[in-house]
Every structure is written in C-alpha cells, then in structure tokens.
Amino acid sequence: MRPYVQRFPVGITMIGSQVAKIVESKNPNYPVGRRLVGHFGWRTHTIINPKVEESKSEEVNSRPYFLPNIGDLPPSLALGALGMPGNTAYFGLMEICKPKPGEVIVISGAAGAVGAHVGQIAKNLGLTVIGICGSDEKCKWLEELGFDATINYKTAPIAATLRKIAPQGIDCYFDNVGGDISTTVIYQMRLFGRIAVCGSISTYSADSSSLPKSTVLQPVILFNQLKMEGFIVRRWAKRWNEGIEQNLRWIREGKLHYRETVTKGFENMFDAFIGMLNGKNIGKAIVQV
Amino acid sequence: MRPYVQRFPVGITMIGSQVAKIVESKNPNYPVGRRLVGHFGWRTHTIINPKVEESKSEEVNSRPYFLPNIGDLPPSLALGALGMPGNTAYFGLMEICKPKPGEVIVISGAAGAVGAHVGQIAKNLGLTVIGICGSDEKCKWLEELGFDATINYKTAPIAATLRKIAPQGIDCYFDNVGGDISTTVIYQMRLFGRIAVCGSISTYSADSSSLPKSTVLQPVILFNQLKMEGFIVRRWAKRWNEGIEQNLRWIREGKLHYRETVTKGFENMFDAFIGMLNGKNIGKAIVQV
Numbered sequence: 209m210r211p212y213v214q215r216f217p218v219g220i221t222m223i224g225s226q227v228a229k230i231v232e233s234k235n236p237n238y239p240v241g242r243r244l245v246g247h248f249g250w251r252t253h254t255i256i257n258p259k260v261e262e263s264k265s266e267e268v269n270s271r272p273y274f275l276p277n278i279g280d281l282p283p284s285l286a287l288g289a290l291g292m293p294g295n296t297a298y299f300g301l302m303e304i305c306k307p308k309p310g311e312v313i314v315i316s317g318a319a320g321a322v323g324a325h326v327g328q329i330a331k332n333l334g335l336t337v338i339g340i341c342g343s344d345e346k347c348k349w350l351e352e353l354g355f356d357a358t359i360n361y362k363t364a365p366i367a368a369t370l371r372k373i374a375p376q377g378i379d380c381y382f383d384n385v386g387g388d389i390s391t392t393v394i395y396q397m398r399l400f401g402r403i404a405v406c407g408s409i410s411t412y413s414a415d416s417s418s419l420p421k422s423t424v425l426q427p428v429i430l431f432n433q434l435k436m437e438g439f440i441v442r443r444w445a446k447r448w449n450e451g452i453e454q455n456l457r458w459i460r461e462g463k464l465h466y467r468e469t470v471t472k473g474f475e476n477m478f479d480a481f482i483g484m485l486n487g488k489n490i491g492k493a494i495v496q497v
Numbered sequence: 498m499r500p501y502v503q504r505f506p507v508g509i510t511m512i513g514s515q516v517a518k519i520v521e522s523k524n525p526n527y528p529v530g531r532r533l534v535g536h537f538g539w540r541t542h543t544i545i546n547p548k549v550e551e552s553k554s555e556e557v558n559s560r561p562y563f564l565p566n567i568g569d570l571p572p573s574l575a576l577g578a579l580g581m582p583g584n585t586a587y588f589g590l591m592e593i594c595k596p597k598p599g600e601v602i603v604i605s606g607a608a609g610a611v612g613a614h615v616g617q618i619a620k621n622l623g624l625t626v627i628g629i630c631g632s633d634e635k636c637k638w639l640e641e642l643g644f645d646a647t648i649n650y651k652t653a654p655i656a657a658t659l660r661k662i663a664p665q666g667i668d669c670y671f672d673n674v675g676g677d678i679s680t681t682v683i684y685q686m687r688l689f690g691r692i693a694v695c696g697s698i699s700t701y702s703a704d705s706s707s708l709p710k711s712t713v714l715q716p717v718i719l720f721n722q723l724k725m726e727g728f729i730v731r732r733w734a735k736r737w738n739e740g741i742e743q744n745l746r747w748i749r750e751g752k753l754h755y756r757e758t759v760t761k762g763f764e765n766m767f768d769a770f771i772g773m774l775n776g777k778n779i780g781k782a783i784v785q786v
Contacts, residue, residue: 386715408715421710426675426697429727436725438718 221249225292227275227283228254245286246272252474252497270442276452281459282468288321288492289459289466295451296406296441297325303444304404304437305380309334312374314393317384317407318358319346321466321492325455326382327355328464335380338373340366340389342487349490353465366392377401385410391422397434405438409485467491510538514581516564516572517543534575535561541763541786559731565741570748571757577610577781578748578755584740585695585730586614592733593693593726594669598623601663603682606673606696607647608635610755610781614744615671616644617753624669627662629655629678631776638779642754655681666690674699680711686723694727701774756780 216223226248230240235258238244246261247270248254261271275286288294300322307313313330317323318339327337331354339350339358347358357373359366366389370378377398383390386408394403411419429436444451458464469489471480474497484493505512515537519529524547527533535550536559537543550560564575577583589611596602602619606612607628616626620643628639628647636647646662648655655678659667666687672679675697683692700708718725733740747753758778760769763786773782 383715386713386719390713390715405715405718408713408719411713411716416716419712419716422713423708424675424679424697424700424711425714426672426679426694426727427700427705427708429725430675430694430697431727431729433727433729433732435727436718438715438720438722438724440720440722443722 221251223247224250225287226254227286228272243275243283243286244272245275245291248272250477270445276449276456278456284468284470284492284494284496285466287494288468289325289455289464290452292441293321293492294325294455295444295448297322297329298451298455299441299444299447300404300406300439301326301329301380301382304439305382305402307333307335307380310336311379312336312338312376313380313382314338314340314370314374314378315382315384316340316389316393317409318350318355319343319490320384322406323382323384324350324353324467324491325464328353329458330380331355332458332463336374338370338378340385340393346490349467361389367396370396380404382406383408387411387420388422391425394425394434394436395423395428397428397432399432401432401434403434403436405436412485468494470494470496472496510540512536513539514576515543516575517561532564532572532575533561534564534580537561539766559734565738565745567745573757573759573781573783573785574755576783577757578614578744578753579741581730582610582781583614583744584733584737586611586618587740587744588730588733588736589693589695589728590615590618590669590671593728594671594691596622596624596669599625600668601625601627601665602669602671603627603629603659603663603667604671604673605629605678605682606698607639607644608632608779609673611695612671612673613639613642613756613780614753617642618747619669620644621747621752625663627659627667629674629682635779638756650678656685659685669693671695672697676700676709677711680714683714683723683725684712684717686717686721688721690721690723692723692725694725698774757783759783759785761785 226246228244228248230238230242233240238258275283278285278290301307307330313335315323315327318327319341327339330337337355339355340361341347342362344360347360350358359369378396379398379401381393381403383403383405384407387410414420468491477495480493480495515535517533517537519527519531522529527547564572567574567579596619602624604612604616607616608630616628619626626644628644629650630636631651633649636649639647648658667685668687668690670682670692672692672694673696676699703709757780766784769782769784
C-alpha cells in the first residue's frame with residue numbers, strides 16, 4: 209500500500225479496501241442494506257455510479273462486488289481470508305511456489321493475514337511449515353495453527369535455527385518481507401527451490417533511490433537453480449471466485465483459521481495503519497468504522 | 498568453474514572440458530583417431546574405461562561423447578557454439594527467457610561465448626538486443642554481429658544509457674555477471690519480465706562467507722512481477738542434440754557467428770583461465786594443447 213501511494217500525487221484519498229453497506233440508492237440493482245466490497249479508499253461515505261465502475265475494464269476485482277454469501281461469518285472476512293489477502297495466499301502459494309507434499313516451506317511475515325493463511329494451506333497440503341515473525345506471541349499463535357516450527361527473528365538467529373529445523377534445506381519460500389531475512393532464507397534453499405515474492409515490507413520505508421543493500425542472490429539462484437517470482441494477486445482476477453470458494457470451504461471444514469486485529473473508529477485509521485507496518489497486528493488489520 | 502572447484506578438495510585435477518583425440522585403444526568401438534568430447538579436466542592425456550563412463554547415470558552430457566559430425570568446422574566448436582556454451586545460450590534463452598518477437602533483451606557478459614551466442618539467437622528471433630561488456634573492442638565486435646546497441650560498462654553509465662536506448666523498459670535479461678550491473682538492469686525491467694541467471698562472474702572471486710552486497714531486488718521483482726531463474730545447462734541433458742543441431746543449422750545458414758580466443762600450449766592454461774576471468778577473451782576461451 210505504501211509503495212502504491214508513492215505513485216500518486218500527495219493529497220489524493222489514501223487507497224484501501226472496504227466492506228461498505230449501501231445506505232442510499234437510486235439503482236434497484238443496488239438495494240439499501242446490501243454490502244459491497246470495493247477499493248473505496250480511506251473514507252466514511254462514498255458515492256459511486258455502478259455504470260462507471262463496471263466500465264473499469266480489465267481488472268475484475270478492482271471493481272466493487274457484492275459481499276459473497278458467507279452465511280454467519282463476519283463480513284470483514286471479505287477483506288481478509290475471503291478477500292484479497294486470502295486469494296493472495298491461495299494463488300501465490302499454488303501458482304508460484306507449486307508446493308508438493310513432503311516439501312519444506314518457509315514463510316516470512318508469517319503472522320500477517322497472508323502469511324498465516326499460506327502456512328495453513330501448506331499444512332493442509334502435507335508440507336513442513338516454518339514461520340518467521342517478530343514476537344513470541346505471534347510464534348505461539350502460529351504453532352496453535354499447526355505450524356511445525358516458528359522463528360522470532362528478533363531473538364533467534366535465523367540461519368542457525370533453519371539449519372537445525374530443516375537440515376535438508378528449503379523447497380519453497382513465501383516472502384513477505386525482502387531484505388536480509390530473505391537473503392538468509394534463500395541461501396538455505398535446495399535445488400530447484402521456488403520463491404514467491406509477495407511483499408517486501410522491510411523496504412517500504414526506504415526512498416526508492418536509497419533502497420537497502422543485501423548480499424547478492426545470483427550465486428545461490430544460479431547454483432541451486434532457484435526460481436524467484438514476484439506477483440500481484442490481480443493477475444488471477446478471472447479466477448477470483450475460485451480462491452474465495454476454496455478458502456471458504458477450508459474455513460467451513462475447520463482447516464483454516466483466521467484472526468483479525470480490529471481497531472474501532474475511523475479516526476484511529478492512521479494509527480492502525482502504522483501499527484500494522486510496525487508489526488503490531490496479528491492476522492488481518494481491520495478498522496471498523 | 499571456480500565455484501565448482503570450491504566444492505572439491507584442494508589437490509584434485511582442475512575440472513574442464515576437452516575435445517580429445519584417441520591415440521591408443523583396446524576397445525574397437527573407440528578407434529584410434531576419433532575425437533571424444535568429455536569432462537577430462539586439465540590434463541594432456543587421459544586413460545578412460547568407456548564402461549565405467551557409460552554407467553555414470555543421470556546426467557547424459559557428463560559422459561564423454563563422440564565429436565558430432567560438423568564437417569569442415571573446427572573441432573574446438575564442440576567446446577563452444579556446438580557444445581556446452583552453445584546449448585547454455587540456446588536452452589537458457591528459449592526455456593528461461595521465453596523471448597517474443599519485438600521484445601527487448603539485455604545480455605551482460607555479452608562478448609563471452611554464451612553472451613554473444615544468446616544475442617545472435619535473439620536477433621534471429623526478432624528481438625531488440627542490447628549487450629553489456631567491458632571494452633570498446635568487444636562492443637565493436639558485438640555490433641558487427643548485429644547487436645542493436647552495446648554498453649561498455651567501464652566507460653558508460655548503464656542506467657542512463659539503458660533509459661535512452663530502451664525507454665519502454667526491458668523484457669528479458671540474460672545475466673552472466675550478477676552484482677551491481679545486474680541490479681541496475683533489473684530495476685529497468687517491465688511488467689512480467691524474465692531473468693535468466695546463467696552466470697555470476699562478479700562474485701566468483703569472493704569467499705562464500707563474504708559475498709558482495711547490492712540493492713535488494715524484491716521491490717522491483719514484486720511490483721513488476723518479474724521472474725528470475727537460475728539454471729545449469731545439464732538440466733536439458735536429454736535434449737542435448739536438439740541444441741547442437743539447431744546451433745549447427747544457424748551456423749550453416751550464416752545466422753550465427755562465433756569467435757574463439759585461442760591460447761597455445763598446455764603450460765599456458767593457467768594464464769588463459771585467469772585472463773578469461775579478467776575479461777581478456779572475446780568469444781570462447783580455448784587452449785590448444
């Protein structure tokens with residue numbers, strides 16, 4: 209979100225997704241009371257013209273859509289496990305990491321909405337799952353979710369711990385952070401390992417002209433024939449419902465758990481956002497307006 | 498070659514490929530006078546048992562094979578355009594970069610045996626080809642081969658020059674060098690760009706515990722959804738002849754030119770090797786014993 213904002217002029221509405229409730233309507237297809245999921249930005253009220261929105265072409269999920277039928281589950285899931293983060297986890301893992309049962313996966317930023325979700329899918333698929341995160345509380349939660357091992361990078365040495373937990377090396381790496389943590393993980397990957405670059409939170413504060421440096425990756429990418437690919441989930445826009453339905457099925461079957469860190473009050477949006485970047489949230493950071 | 502040697506104990510024969518002539522034989526299938534291409538290492542004479550060699554299982558091209566029928570072309574081509582480097586260029590470009598006509602490719606280490614070969618195939622396929630190398634003499638040769646543009650990285654600023662030559666960005670990058678040159682190129686790549694990591698010569702001198710640092714790649718890999726993959730040509734061992742035959746066809750059609758830097762005398766092997774690492778060769782470095 210922060211790097212996206214850099215592309216827009218200062219002064220525009222901060223970008224962000226909402227589950228909004230229709231409170232007034234002149235269009236019978238959009239009745240009062242129904243909920244819409246959309247990129248409305250940071251605001252309490254939005255006036256939209258569905259025709260204009262529908263004409264927004266290629267990227268299906270950049271248009272608002274009705275909250276899927278998720279029964280008694282909280283509507284906020286459409287911003288988490290049953291929305292963009294859930295689909296990011298699902299497609300990023302399946303399509304970029306292409307995990308196989310018995311393999312070892314490492315996930316950085318593992319206690320975030322995407323990371324925790326990826327780890328649980330990977331467990332469902334029969335992988336050994338190692339999560340890297342920034343507090344003992346997060347480690348504990350990930351272990352409750354079924355992660356085989358966790359590393360609090362603030363207190364444990366990543367390289368030595370990985371060598372102990374996964375002496376045979378790592379097959380898949382789901383990267384949410386970039387920087388030195390990632391370099392350390394990647395240098396312990398095995399032949400034909402796959403790296404999904406989903407986020408790079410360690411670099412978001414840096415100016416693009418003064419990005420941090422880390423050990424070059426080419427030697428290990430070359431000799432272990434690794435594949436590293438960045439992705440934005442919108443590339444699977446046409447398969448959006450497949451992801452939501454699969455994740456909903458896992459939730460219903462008790463195979464996928466979620467957690468939200470809910471901040472109340474629109475006026476606390478800014479603090480919630482900065483807190484998320486500082487690692488204060490566990491699971492999806494939600495602001496309830 | 499240097500990093501490979503690090504894996505073996507000091508004192509073993511230096512690894513390396515040869516076109517060897519059979520001078521004595523007790524096996525009628527291997528008559529005196531025929532030539533064999535093999536990984537015999539740095540030596541003037543080799544005694545081998547074909548049965549033992551043939552039992553070397555999985556990696557077909559790690560076994561010696563008879564020099565292919567290349568007519569009046571020099572046998573040393575089996576170590577260059579019609580051998581490992583030629584197949585590295587062919588498979589690395591086709592299978593990892595997956596180039597499309599009209600795209601822009603950048604090649605580093607472009608005046609080496611692999612780089613010059615990749616550029617010519619890419620021209621045959623209808624790409625715009627930009628080569629990065631380390632002398633004006635090399636630039637001149639690459640332009641004679643049909644490269645659309647060249648950059649002498651020792652005298653020209655890579656970033657500014659690329660912005661001028663390829664303002665729309667780069668689709669494919671064939672990387673032979675790693676390090677800062679590669680970082681600069683990769684930060685100018687377009688959406689869905691592909692990077693083939695074929696070599697990392699800028700890091701071969703470093704101890705593995707003190708590799709150089711460069712700007713982290715995750716931000717650009719993420720936002721431009723780039724794919725970066727390392728490869729060793731042996732993964733296409735089963736398609737070895739396909740590569741040789743295709744390259745031979747291009748040579749016969751005048752669409753693929755090669756150059757060799759030939760050093761005479763076994764005793765000059767060491768200097769030839771160090772000279773190659775220092776960029777003294779143009780095209781394939783050959784030692785004629």
